[in-house]
Amino acid sequence: xxxxxxxxxxxxDQFQHYPTLKAQVGGGSKFDALNAHIRNIMxxxxxxxxxxxxxxxxxxxxxxxxVRLAYGVHHDLFQNLARADGQVIKNYDLLQxxxxxxxxxxxxASSSWSKHLDGVxxxxxxxxxxxxxxxxxxxxxxxxxxxNQRRVLFTKLDTQLEGVARxxxxxxxxxxxxxxxxxxxxxxIHTQELRGYAQRIGKIAKASNLLKHGTAIGIGLNxxxxxxxxxxxxxxxxxxMCTKARYVEGAKLVVGVAGGYVAGGLGASxxxxxxxxxFGVPSGGLALIxxxxxxxxxxxxxxxxxxxxxGGNAGDLLYEWRP
Amino acid sequence: xxxxxxxxxxxxxxxxxxxxxAASYIFYRKYLEVIEEFLSDVELVKKHRDAYGNxxxxxxxxxxxxxxxxxxxxxxxxQEVIPMWKVRRVPAALRxxxxxxxxxxxxxxxxxxxxxxxxxx
Numbered sequence: 001x002x003x004x005x006x007x008x009x010x011x012x013d014q015f016q017h018y019p020t021l022k023a024q025v026g027g028g029s030k031f032d033a034l035n036a037h038i039r040n041i042m043x044x045x046x047x048x049x050x051x052x053x054x055x056x057x058x059x060x061x062x063x064x065x066x067v068r069l070a071y072g073v074h075h076d077l078f079q080n081l082a083r084a085d086g087q088v089i090k091n092y093d094l095l096q097x098x099x100x101x102x103x104x105x106x107x108x109a110s111s112s113w114s115k116h117l118d119g120v121x122x123x124x125x126x127x128x129x130x131x132x133x134x135x136x137x138x139x140x141x142x143x144x145x146x147x148n149q150r151r152v153l154f155t156k157l158d159t160q161l162e163g164v165a166r167x168x169x170x171x172x173x174x175x176x177x178x179x180x181x182x183x184x185x186x187x188x189i190h191t192q193e194l195r196g197y198a199q200r201i202g203k204i205a206k207a208s209n210l211l212k213h214g215t216a217i218g219i220g221l222n223x224x225x226x227x228x229x230x231x232x233x234x235x236x237x238x239x240x241m242c243t244k245a246r247y248v249e250g251a252k253l254v255v256g257v258a259g260g261y262v263a264g265g266l267g268a269s270x271x272x273x274x275x276x277x278x279f280g281v282p283s284g285g286l287a288l289i290x291x292x293x294x295x296x297x298x299x300x301x302x303x304x305x306x307x308x309x310x311g312g313n314a315g316d317l318l319y320e321w322r323p
Numbered sequence: 324x325x326x327x328x329x330x331x332x333x334x335x336x337x338x339x340x341x342x343x344x345a346a347s348y349i350f351y352r353k354y355l356e357v358i359e360e361f362l363s364d365v366e367l368v369k370k371h372r373d374a375y376g377n378x379x380x381x382x383x384x385x386x387x388x389x390x391x392x393x394x395x396x397x398x399x400x401x402q403e404v405i406p407m408w409k410v411r412r413v414p415a416a417l418r419x420x421x422x423x424x425x426x427x428x429x430x431x432x433x434x435x436x437x438x439x440x441x442x443x444x
Binding site: 259265272292306316 | 334345391399
């Protein structure tokens with residue numbers, strides 16, 4: 001396997017001993033030198049293995065670059081405590097497709113979710129403003145008014161955070177709202193601030209922003225993935241393969257995105273109608289967003305994969321018929 | 324014997340899919356607010372507009388509501404009774420556009436599924 005020639009790199013797909021791996025690729029002393037960071041340990045799925053040119057004892061600049069990449073991945077895997085059961089590696093394609101096309105389907109729902117999070121943020125800001133206002137006044141009448149207004153805002157927040165609606169807000173269920181927010185009139189007066197408020201609001205804003213851009217990220221990943229496929233085909237130096245990859249990958253990208261968009265909408269419509277008719281879910285509510293997420297995700301994924309397949313066929317034919 | 328390359332069907336469905344996606348996007352970009360304005364008496368349409376916002380693709384939930392209000396208003400009887408006269412306020416051309424886009428998306432996605440099934444069965 002370690003034939004004399006160009007060095008290369010591959011991804012280890014299973015949990016195994018280093019000597020077993022070495023024996024599999026027929027590595028020699030240079031293999032040990034290039035993979036020093038994983039020598040004599042269990043090699044995890046996802047790690048990059050460098051196979052060098054055994055005819056040369058010296059480490060070439062190209063090999064050094066590959067080692068640098070492999071070490072970076074090794075470091076990242078340990079940093080992120082990657083699991084050794086290989087699930088991520090095995091399901092990479094599925095995960096990528098769900099991320100790519102599912103996002104098209106749930107785009108609508110997630111932006112609604114983002115709007116919901118904005119609403120939670122607004123209520124939290126209103127509560128903070130109310131506490132600040134209560135400090136400036138201080139008469140018994142003002143205090144009663146403060147308690148009444150606070151009750152209204154807490155009820156509103158409680159409704160906003162019901163069930164799954166709590167996801168993404170960074171707020172955990174710890175009994176009463178006051179306890180959850182870590183506030184009380186007394187503590188506020190002493191500390192002049194609501195504990196952890198800024199961080200919570202910051203988290204909400206971040207989650208909201210991420211959800212808002214979910215679809216754009218999905219499409220971006222699709223474009224990157226197609227670009228990498230074309231680059232890989234063109235790097236082999238065969239003009240015909242490079243041209244074919246441009247046709248096929250280009251068509252897969254366009255039709256896949258269109259398929260995800262159309263089928264995602266249809267899936268969301270189907271789930272929406274089932275929730276409205278069968279479960280009588282109230283319109284404009286959060287449960288309906290949940291229905292949209294599920295339907296859009298399933299439809300978007302199926303449509304994206306189907307569209308990619310259609311695009312692949314179409315691109316293949318167009319390549320053969322090109323002038 | 325007539326020799327037909329089935330990949331031509333893939334080309335046809337792909338083109339239909341792209342045209343439909345683009346046309347549907349343009350149609351709702353231009354007319355969603357117009358249709359919602361005609362249906363401003365319907366509480367459900369207002370609720371959807373307020374709840375689901377105006378993000379790039381967030382409008383799709385509102386599109387779905389519009390489609391069902393125009394095509395099957397009786398579907399919402401547990402939430403709100405929508406009389407037909409309210410629906411008929413929307414000009415016939417726009418109602419046709421909404422229905423056309425819905426049926427066209429069903430047709431194009433079904434064609435894609437059938438083709439996929441035929442080639443993988």
